[in-house]
Structure formats: structure tokens, C-alpha cells
Amino acid sequence: MSGLATTPSVLDNPIWYALQTGNRDMASGSGQAQYIRRDAGAFAGMPHNSVAELEQLQGMIAEGEVVVLFTTGHLTIPAGWRIQLNRDLLQMAHTGPLQPLSSSGLIQSLTELHIPEMLALTALTKPGPFLQRTIDFGNYEGIFENGKLVAMTGQRLQPDPYTEVSAVCTHPEALGKGYAGLLLQSQVRQIKTAGRIPFLHVYPENTRAVALYQRMGFALRREMRVYVLERI
Structure with a gap:
């Protein structure tokens, strides 16, 4: 498909970089796993969206709550999470x-x-x-x-x-x-x-x-x- 990005950008991980910059006043969590204030959104961001980071995020989120992630590819999801949605998206x-x-x-x-x-x-x-x-x-x-x-x-x-x-x-x-x-x-x-x-x-x-x-x-x-x- 034409128009696809070929160089890294903050937009490859927009939630994480938003929580570090323009939306940092709405951020909660620790250094490697952060999330938007829960009454404003379900977004969560991590530097690499790795298994270890997802496990760290797990300790911050109450049972039954959901998080929304934007990624550039498929993730390996550790135990303790249920996938409600895994869908293509255009940026x-x-x-x-x-x-x-x-x-x-x-x-x-x-x-x-x-x-x-x-x-x-x-x-x-x-x-x-x-x-x-x-x-x-x-x-x-x-x-x-x-x-x-x-x-x-x-x-x-x-x-x-x-x-x-x-x-x-x-x-x-x-x-x-x-x-x-x-x-x-x-x-x-x-x-x-x-x-x-x-x-x-x-x-x-x-x-x-x-x-x-x-x-x-x-x-x-x-x-x-x-x-x-x-x-x-």
C-alpha cells in the first residue's frame, strides 16, 4: 500500500510519546508502563510494548478494566490479559x-x-x-x-x-x-x-x-x- 512510513517516528508509538510530552499531565503509572487518567480514556503506552512491560502494566490496572494500545504490529500477550479486540487501523x-x-x-x-x-x-x-x-x-x-x-x-x-x-x-x-x-x-x-x-x-x-x-x-x-x- 502506498504512503506507508519507512522511518521510525513518534507516531509509531503515539500513546507512549503522548504520555511523555503533550498529555503528560494526564499520565499515571511508572517509567516503563503508563496510562491515561481512567475517567478520560483507556489508553496505555509502553516504550516497546514488550511482554515484560505488559506484565508491569498489569499490576497497575484493576481486574475487569481495559486498556487500549496502538502498535505497529502483532503483540505477544502474557497471561493475565484477555484480548477483546485486535484489529487493523490506518494512521x-x-x-x-x-x-x-x-x-x-x-x-x-x-x-x-x-x-x-x-x-x-x-x-x-x-x-x-x-x-x-x-x-x-x-x-x-x-x-x-x-x-x-x-x-x-x-x-x-x-x-x-x-x-x-x-x-x-x-x-x-x-x-x-x-x-x-x-x-x-x-x-x-x-x-x-x-x-x-x-x-x-x-x-x-x-x-x-x-x-x-x-x-x-x-x-x-x-x-x-x-x-x-x-x-x-
């Missing part, structure tokens, strides 16, 4: 020019008052894990119709100098109106204006989203894997 980075923002008046900043609606929309559309305090990653924006949140996106992992665009979702009744593209334009503009590089993750079978991201200036960087592991 895309923004390489295009900064596009003019149209109809910016539709976009509203989302606050704690909007958390119930954000949880409902992400539960319906399933863009990825979204918890009670995921909003603390920052810069979430939405579009409303008749007072109802129908589209949103925001920023999540921040492995310097990159910022991840996340939770891109639209209510099924509001599809086809260009809301996702408009919100993406806004996020890309904010990130690039701050001197950072936007990136995102998407399942390869979500061809509609992949096509949208390509139109918005994102290009495939590399194939990844996402694991969801339950502590048993």
Missing part, C-alpha cells in the same frame, strides 16, 4: 495546505454542559472510546440542529509535535451536510496555527471516512493495530 497525517474555513458560524465550542449529549452521540456513532472526562483532552467542537448536537470532533493524543484529531462523528440523520468536513477544517486550522501537525486514526473498512480525510489533506502514513485488553 493518517495531514500533508496538504491549510484550507479556508467556510461557514464557521455553525461551529460551537463544547463544554462540560454538553457532556451528556457528547456521550450520547459517540455511543450512537461509535467513533472510538469516549468517556465522562474525555473532554479534558481539549478543543472539542460541535454543530447543533434545533438545539441538538448532531456532529462533533476534537483533539486527543498529543505526541509532540503532533496532535490527533479524534471523535469525528455525525448523527445518522445529519449525514451528507458537510458537517464532518467543516469540523475537520476547523481542527486542522487550530492545530497547524499552533505549529503542530494533525494526524488521526481510522478503520480501513470505513472507506467513507478515509475518502473524506484524503479530501481534507490527510495522507496514509502507515498501517497500525489497535488492541483492547481486559485485565483478568
Whole structure:
């Protein structure tokens, strides 16, 4: 597949490097195994995603809780974990020019008052894990119709100098109106204006989203894997 990365990058291990840099204020754990504050996300990061590091992480996570890992390949999972998900993932980075923002008046900043609606929309559309305090990653924006949140996106992992665009979702009744593209334009503009590089993750079978991201200036960087592991 064209566009795959051939040189190492912090994006090969985005969760680990985010916990060391842009999201370190949300990190818990020790030197070789760390995780995002549990009310904000299930992400965990390790330097090498090795068996020894996974065993160390195991001692930090309560039985029945899950962690999400982004990796560049298959992992050897030690005893004490149950694999809930092991799935292909595409990582895309923004390489295009900064596009003019149209109809910016539709976009509203989302606050704690909007958390119930954000949880409902992400539960319906399933863009990825979204918890009670995921909003603390920052810069979430939405579009409303008749007072109802129908589209949103925001920023999540921040492995310097990159910022991840996340939770891109639209209510099924509001599809086809260009809301996702408009919100993406806004996020890309904010990130690039701050001197950072936007990136995102998407399942390869979500061809509609992949096509949208390509139109918005994102290009495939590399194939990844996402694991969801339950502590048993």
C-alpha cells in the first residue's frame, strides 16, 4: 500500500510519546508502563510494548478494566490479559495546505454542559472510546440542529509535535451536510496555527471516512493495530 512510513517516528508509538510530552499531565503509572487518567480514556503506552512491560502494566490496572494500545504490529500477550479486540487501523497525517474555513458560524465550542449529549452521540456513532472526562483532552467542537448536537470532533493524543484529531462523528440523520468536513477544517486550522501537525486514526473498512480525510489533506502514513485488553 502506498504512503506507508519507512522511518521510525513518534507516531509509531503515539500513546507512549503522548504520555511523555503533550498529555503528560494526564499520565499515571511508572517509567516503563503508563496510562491515561481512567475517567478520560483507556489508553496505555509502553516504550516497546514488550511482554515484560505488559506484565508491569498489569499490576497497575484493576481486574475487569481495559486498556487500549496502538502498535505497529502483532503483540505477544502474557497471561493475565484477555484480548477483546485486535484489529487493523490506518494512521493518517495531514500533508496538504491549510484550507479556508467556510461557514464557521455553525461551529460551537463544547463544554462540560454538553457532556451528556457528547456521550450520547459517540455511543450512537461509535467513533472510538469516549468517556465522562474525555473532554479534558481539549478543543472539542460541535454543530447543533434545533438545539441538538448532531456532529462533533476534537483533539486527543498529543505526541509532540503532533496532535490527533479524534471523535469525528455525525448523527445518522445529519449525514451528507458537510458537517464532518467543516469540523475537520476547523481542527486542522487550530492545530497547524499552533505549529503542530494533525494526524488521526481510522478503520480501513470505513472507506467513507478515509475518502473524506484524503479530501481534507490527510495522507496514509502507515498501517497500525489497535488492541483492547481486559485485565483478568
